[in-house]
Amino acid sequence: MVSEKPRIVIIGAGMAGLTAANKLYTSSKELFELLVVEGGTRIGGRINTSEFCGDRIELGATWIHGIGGSPVHKIAQEINSLESEQPWECMGGILEDPLTIAEGGYELNPSFVESISSLFKNLMELAQGKMIDEDGEIVERMKQAAALTAGNLSVGSFLRQGLDAYWRITNDENLDVNGVGNWSGKSLQEAIFAMHENTQRTFTSAGNLHTLDYNAESEYKMFPGEEITIAKGYLSVIQSLTSVLPAGLIQLGLKVVKIEWQPETKKNMEINNGWPVKLHFSDGSTMYADHVIVTVSLGVLKQGIRQDSGLFSPSLPSFKTGAISRLGYGVVDKMFLQVSNSNEDQEINGCNPKFPLLQMVFHQSDSNFRHTKIPWWIRRTASLSPIYSNSRVLLSWLAGKEALHLESLNDEEILNGVSTTVSNLLSHNLCYSAGIPQPKFDKVLRTKWGTDPLFLGSYSYVAVGSSCDDLDSLAEPLPNDSSSSSLSSPLQILFAGEATHRTHYSTTHGAYFSGLREANRLLKHYNCIGV
Ligand SMILES: Cc1cc2nc3c(=O)[nH]c(=O)nc-3n(C[C@H](O)[C@H](O)[C@H](O)COP(=O)(O)OP(=O)(O)OC[C@H]3O[C@@H](n4cnc5c(N)ncnc54)[C@H](O)[C@@H]3O)c2cc1C
Ligand SMILES: *[C@@H]1O[C@H](CO)[C@@H](O)[C@H](O)[C@H]1NC(C)=O
Ligand SMILES: *[C@@H]1O[C@H](CO)[C@@H](O)[C@H](O)[C@H]1NC(C)=O
Ligand SMILES: *[C@@H]1O[C@H](CO)[C@@H](O)[C@H](O)[C@H]1NC(C)=O
Ligand SMILES: *[C@@H]1O[C@H](CO)[C@@H](O)[C@H](O)[C@H]1NC(C)=O
16 A cells, blocks of 8 residues: 655665654654665664773774764763763873884884974875965975876875975985984885875775875865764764654664666556655565665765666666766774783883883885785784773774775784784883783774675775765765656655765764755655754
8 A cells, every 4th residue: 555655765774864864753753654774783884882891992983073063972962972981982082192113113203203293294284275384395385286286186196295395395414314223214204104194094094095186185174173082982872863763663684785766757657556766675575665865885885886786776877876986985994902901000110011002103115024024904004002091902993905904804813913013013112121021912803894795895085086076966866867857756866874975074974964964855845844
């Protein structure tokens, strides 16, 4: 029997889908028949709060990127989620006073490191279009360089031009005085610079910064204010969105394999009893709808438009597939380790046995790799650090092919790789020669966002060759062809999800805004804004 009410099916129970469900349900309670179908066995999507060795950790989304104006922060505050008895990831903010050690065990002078760190920071701020205080020579040169290559410039090549400009300008004769062991001063500077590039790879999910578009960088928006984590876990925000929904509105374990839609109205709308959209699930069942809101990740969409997959039938129009193909979507994983904490509180010979915020500086050229056993997949990891001061849980972020490789390793391979790396870095450390036992790693937990078929990656970015317009195209509902829209049912397929937000893509609040946007689009269509 065909329902009297318009039926809206939301695909995906992540931040975008649940925000849309919350908005549609609370604004129109009885107007729609509303359903959320989720392929996995839990809600939250790329938000997955968990526990490791007694600490609360986040396997996916971790930070509120600026509390000023963030809807996620607003919810977290309202539900009292910003305080907790149980320790949580980054509860004291980001740790300070990093210990920076170069491969071979050479501890680097903080002021030497700082000169490169601040160069890197200034270059990124320049790329992001922020005002920077200094209008020094490098800034001038970089502005010129950026203007010259306008169009196809990548963040990666912009950064390297910046480093070259720095070397030309400083022309530091003393550079090689700063060398240690096998390192020349210049090779150290380059490797410190690369360490910051590696952090940037995890921020953006662009495994290779040469594929990250320079021009889009300045359109990306951050909220003002501090960046914080959520004490009671990111999942508490998700639970708050779902708490008002009736039982049964969210159905888990229903994976969509095909979305049939009607770009042009057939003469006889009798097919499908007049339903414009038909969903097929992996268990063989089907479901009809008037509107579906697709919130699956850009990675799932990329996979879905491949010929052999055919998630959409008929295929999506070319403006849509073009945007999906051009936009970037990368892999970022988190690796948690438990470190054994012998002598936790005792200082020995003036040494503090607590594991530091360790910044790792690795040799850059392949020819140097053969001499050590540090595995290649760790060599582009910027840091290893306790998740808060005193925690026995350490965390590293990995991106790109290194992250994908991490996903394929077993626990023992990971623990061995990390131990080898840390012993190399600490080999000259006076404290560890003076009686403090070397840290031992007992346990590991790492995410697998890249290989999980429900995500196929972590978050999106604007790749060289695409632009922010592609994010808008992704948000465009279908059918959108003016020549046929008068004939066919409107708003059959709507798109939400972080990758559909022009200025806040890649974030939870971007996903939130996109869900709100599509819910409002439908409410407006049915003239019930403000109901
Ligand atoms: C490691 C990591 C760290 C991050 N850190 C941060 C951070 O610090 N701050 C921040 O703001 N953001 C962060 N993010 C990004 C943030 O998590 C995402 O942008 C946001 O959660 C995406 O929400 P979404 O609703 O768009 O997509 P998703 O959460 O991916 O929701 C889509 C849902 O669709 C389901 N699905 C997929 N295919 C199908 C199918 N065929 N049928 C049915 N259901 C399907 C999925 O299971 C999923 O539940 C991070 C992400 C990762 C992976
Ligand atoms: C989410 O976390 C649980 C453990 O808390 C884990 O079993 C599951 O694999 C995680 N899912 C993803 C996609 O990371
Ligand atoms: C950008 O690259 C494309 C193809 O590689 C080229 O056709 C175009 O001229 C380039 N644009 C600029 C501004 O360099
Ligand atoms: C670095 O120096 C050590 C000892 O001085 C040597 O054994 C090693 O091969 C050198 N490594 C490189 C990459 O040159
Ligand atoms: C369809 O979407 C494309 C891409 O965003 C847009 O350029 C075009 O104007 C849209 N057409 C209509 C009729 O809305």
